[in-house]
Amino acid sequence: MSSELGFAVPCSRRAFLKGVAVTTAATASGALLAACASEKTVAKAKAAQVPVGGAVFVDDWIVAQPKEGTFTAFSNVCPHARGKIDHTEEVNGVQVAVCPKHGSEFSLSDGSVLKGPSRDPLTAAKGVTKNGDSVEVSN
Numbered sequence: 001m002s003s004e005l006g007f008a009v010p011c012s013r014r015a016f017l018k019g020v021a022v023t024t025a026a027t028a029s030g031a032l033l034a035a036c037a038s039e040k041t042v043a044k045a046k047a048a049q050v051p052v053g054g055a056v057f058v059d060d061w062i063v064a065q066p067k068e069g070t071f072t073a074f075s076n077v078c079p080h081a082r083g084k085i086d087h088t089e090e091v092n093g094v095q096v097a098v099c100p101k102h103g104s105e106f107s108l109s110d111g112s113v114l115k116g117p118s119r120d121p122l123t124a125a126k127g128v129t130k131n132g133d134s135v136e137v138s139n
């Protein structure tokens with residue numbers, strides 16, 4: 001399930017299908033509400049404060065805008081040894097998320113590892129929604 005969205009998606013497909021499965025007697029909208037109850041907003045950022053090609057750090061989340069109008073969000077916990085990723089740096093003309101503990105670098109587009117020692121990508125949020133002036137991260 002991707003967190004890279006250029007538009008509002010209120011609920012993940014998996015959560016929706018799970019909700020449909022457990023609420024067979026419910027209406028479609030009731031199923032949607034039941035499914036989405038498992039995901040909640042965990043961070044909010046002002047869209048205008050998320051730089052194009054960069055990121056902001058909100059609570060335990062990295063909220064990025066790799067392309068104008070496309071927002072992504074990842075946990076700030078490094079998959080290598082749980083370092084707290086707290087900044088970005090420009091590498092070869094591109095902003096990347098950097099773990100200060102051992103220097104792993106990650107893509108702001110998809111969370112993939114650009115430089116180890118981490119072998120695993122960042123954990124993407126279940127959802128990223130542009131809602132008016134805000135970017136809402138749900139998990």
Ligand code: FES
Nearest residue numbers: 078081083099102
């Ligand atoms: S904990 Fe992040 S690179 Fe080791």
